[in-house]
Amino acid sequence: MIALGLFNYWAVIVLMMVGFYTLIARGNLVKKLIGLNIFQTSVILMYVSFGKVEGGTAPILIEAAEHGAEAAEPILYSNPIPHVLMLTAIVVGVATLALGLSLVVRIKEAFGTVEEDEIQSASL
């Protein structure tokens, strides 16, 4: 993994910018929310990348007996803290998505459209 250097971070930044572009360049409100979701998933990917340890395994403790002959050398685990923080972020993300989508439903009822430019010209 160390051989990758910073490639993972750069790939995640590209994904983040894909989501950001969808968010600012598309007029449809549902499409904007999809872009926001992509952005959010990339941030989660970024944090999980910070937690990865080369040669490590998932942070679930292995009993020394199961580990067997290699027990002499300590097992390397990935960092659990980014995982915990991102679990919270995923759940909060779906909650905000639900709120955003219900706003979209109400906007559709009030204006008859979910396209941003049509809403702006209708509310002038």
Next chain:
Amino acid sequence: MISPTEVVDIVLLILLAVTGVAVIRTRNLFAAVMLAGIYSLVSAGLFVVMDAVDVAFTEAAVGAGISTVLMLGTLALVGYQEHEPRHTPLLPLFVVVLTGGILVYGTTDMPPFGHPENPAHQHVAPHYLEESEHEVGHIPNVVTSVLASYRGYDTMGETAVVFTAMVGVLLLLSRGPLPRRVHHNGRWITVRPGTTREELEARMLAESGDEPEPVDGEGARG
């Protein structure tokens, strides 16, 4: 030398980028929602590669499952077709490239991906990994110990946020259909749900009889 895990990592990241670009390009919102579901599922695979198994199954259940269902439910109410964008994509493209460039510049002094000596692995993480079995109880999964015990207040704050969002959704959607506003003769008319077209036309006729016809300047409004 590139290991098989790194090959999987690179392939999944490229798949994610392709899916993301497909989301931007498609005009069919149904296809875009399905692609977003695929995006979530592929990123769940990537989380497994990076040892975050708890995040992976949460993302697969919540990101690919519930989010997709919520979006499909919304599409049933608002329609499937997206309009052609009216503006040129130059300004958003410029903003995105500039932001991405600044972020890439910010990564240049970051420690290499996956190095065991990275600062993120030096503070409380070793303590959690070594002591959680004795301090919290016999829970093999350290993520569970940290989530429910060491950082229990974070989780409580999260439930508060989810509760607030739920109250918001209920307040927005529990009232049933709202009155619609129709633009007629230069003014907005509020139409209660259940009004028939004939009733509305009769009302418009009655109201336009009382009001003088709008002059040109006023008529251009809206």
